[in-house]
Amino acid sequence: MSTEHYMIAQDFLIRYGGDNFGNLFSKAKGTLVWDDQGRQILDFTSGQMCATIGHNHPSIVKAVEEAGEKAYHFFSGMIPEVVSELAETLAKDWMPEPLRRSLLVTTGSESNEAALRIAKMYTDGFEIIAVGGSWHGVTGGASASSYASDRRGYGIPVAGVFAIPEPNSYRPYIPGSNEEESAMACLDLGFKMFDMQSSGKPAAIIIEPIISAGGVLVPPKCFMEGLRKAADERNMLLIFDEAQTAFGRIGYKTGAEFHGVTPDIMSVSKTIGGGLPLAGVITTNKIEEKVHEKGFTYYTSHVSDPLPAYVGLAVLKAINEESLIERARTMGQYLLKKLINLQQKYEAIGDIRGEGLLLGVELVKDRENREPFHQLGKITTEHCFKNGLSMNIRRRKERGSVWRIAPPLTVSYDEIDQAIDILDLSLRESLDEITRLKV
Numbered sequence: 001m002s003t004e005h006y007m008i009a010q011d012f013l014i015r016y017g018g019d020n021f022g023n024l025f026s027k028a029k030g031t032l033v034w035d036d037q038g039r040q041i042l043d044f045t046s047g048q049m050c051a052t053i054g055h056n057h058p059s060i061v062k063a064v065e066e067a068g069e070k071a072y073h074f075f076s077g078m079i080p081e082v083v084s085e086l087a088e089t090l091a092k093d094w095m096p097e098p099l100r101r102s103l104l105v106t107t108g109s110e111s112n113e114a115a116l117r118i119a120k121m122y123t124d125g126f127e128i129i130a131v132g133g134s135w136h137g138v139t140g141g142a143s144a145s146s147y148a149s150d151r152r153g154y155g156i157p158v159a160g161v162f163a164i165p166e167p168n169s170y171r172p173y174i175p176g177s178n179e180e181e182s183a184m185a186c187l188d189l190g191f192k193m194f195d196m197q198s199s200g201k202p203a204a205i206i207i208e209p210i211i212s213a214g215g216v217l218v219p220p221k222c223f224m225e226g227l228r229k230a231a232d233e234r235n236m237l238l239i240f241d242e243a244q245t246a247f248g249r250i251g252y253k254t255g256a257e258f259h260g261v262t263p264d265i266m267s268v269s270k271t272i273g274g275g276l277p278l279a280g281v282i283t284t285n286k287i288e289e290k291v292h293e294k295g296f297t298y299y300t301s302h303v304s305d306p307l308p309a310y311v312g313l314a315v316l317k318a319i320n321e322e323s324l325i326e327r328a329r330t331m332g333q334y335l336l337k338k339l340i341n342l343q344q345k346y347e348a349i350g351d352i353r354g355e356g357l358l359l360g361v362e363l364v365k366d367r368e369n370r371e372p373f374h375q376l377g378k379i380t381t382e383h384c385f386k387n388g389l390s391m392n393i394r395r396r397k398e399r400g401s402v403w404r405i406a407p408p409l410t411v412s413y414d415e416i417d418q419a420i421d422i423l424d425l426s427l428r429e430s431l432d433e434i435t436r437l438k439v
Contacts, residue, residue, distance in 0.1 A: 133214020
């Protein structure tokens with residue numbers, strides 16, 4: 001039956017650009033997924049970072065059951081009690097002051113669209129500054145503000161979006177005496193170019209606190225402070241896209257807490273839904289009041305749905321009760337140490353970076369010239385999967401050969417050890433295969 005299902009998928013599904021694993025999948029639990037052959041695979045991508053507390057966590061299963069007893073969905077103007085409870089929890093327990101007001105939607109793209117709409121209405125501007133290597137989604141404004149890849153072939157993007165160079169200590173656009181100097185040179189040049197081109201209608205700066213699709217780049221604090229200052233000077237709003245950094249993954253409540261910089265708007269998704277479609281945008285009373293007075297709308301069929309809100313509350317409660325923020329730091333350090341040991345063994349591992357359980361491993365042909373080793377990244381990812389480990393969130397050739405590794409925060413020491421053993425074996429097999437191909 002599994003072969004039959006795979007052929008049905010080939011015949012009837014639109015191929016949407018994700019990695020093709022050559023089979024279908026049947027179930028998931030904790031850090032494991034099973035394919036249609038019954039094969040057990042370690043998932044060190046957390047289901048593309050959404051299964052923060054592991055696949056099908058008992059708290060999530062219970063929350064879905066509770067929603068089934070009460071309501072999955074209401075008319076969009078009927079605010080469920082559980083939605084107000086989740087908004088209060090976010091404001092009081094998770095967000096930095098003065099972020100207080102939430103709009104709960106379904107996907108990261110949608111939350112970023114809402115954030116951009118709020119910023120444009122609040123400022124009466126339309127110009128958006130985004131950072132090279134960024135990824136904010138596939139819908140109109142979010143897609144126009146994404147520079148990691150996938151910009152070609154879709155017609156004219158939303159007007160008024162400008163890119164500034166991202167800070168990259170391993171591959172700096174502008175070399176400096178240190179990481180901070182190089183980052184600030186990028187910032188200075190980026191805003192000089194924006195100011196030259198601006199039509200006088202600035203609205204917002206949007207950035208991921210850790211630039212994930214761009215290669216798991218961690219901006220220095222001075223860069224984030226510089227963005228805050230630049231936004232204030234130009235009467236722009238600062239938006240943090242925290243799809244991947246909020247709710248414990250990097251060992252902090254948010255990327256804002258990690259950097260010590262507070263945005264005007266924060267968008268969240270992936271890490272709050274536990275694998276179900278939940279996202280949100282959170283802003284200040286002042287901003288919410290002004291856009292409401294101006295007639296702000298973001299009215300969709302699934303805004304403020306109760307089902308994902310029950311799950312979001314369960315995810316946040318589990319993170320607290322199981323001390324998963326602290327665990328992300330501890331297990332992240334353990335995984336980092338294991339990866340550094342592999343780096344000492346393999347010349348092809350040029351750099352390892354990230355925070356908590358969001359880590360990037362960059363492969364190079366040699367460490368001196370740092371030329372990306374795309375072929376090795378692709379082949380090793382395939383060998384890992386064959387050997388029982390899914391460990392690389394979608395590959396982007398144009399951004400350098402960087403594995404993005406992000407297991408659930410519930411991952412165990414034994415599972416990390418097992419994953420590193422598979423990665424070691426797969427890297428060795430891949431290097432041997434490339435050598436044979438050259439011969």
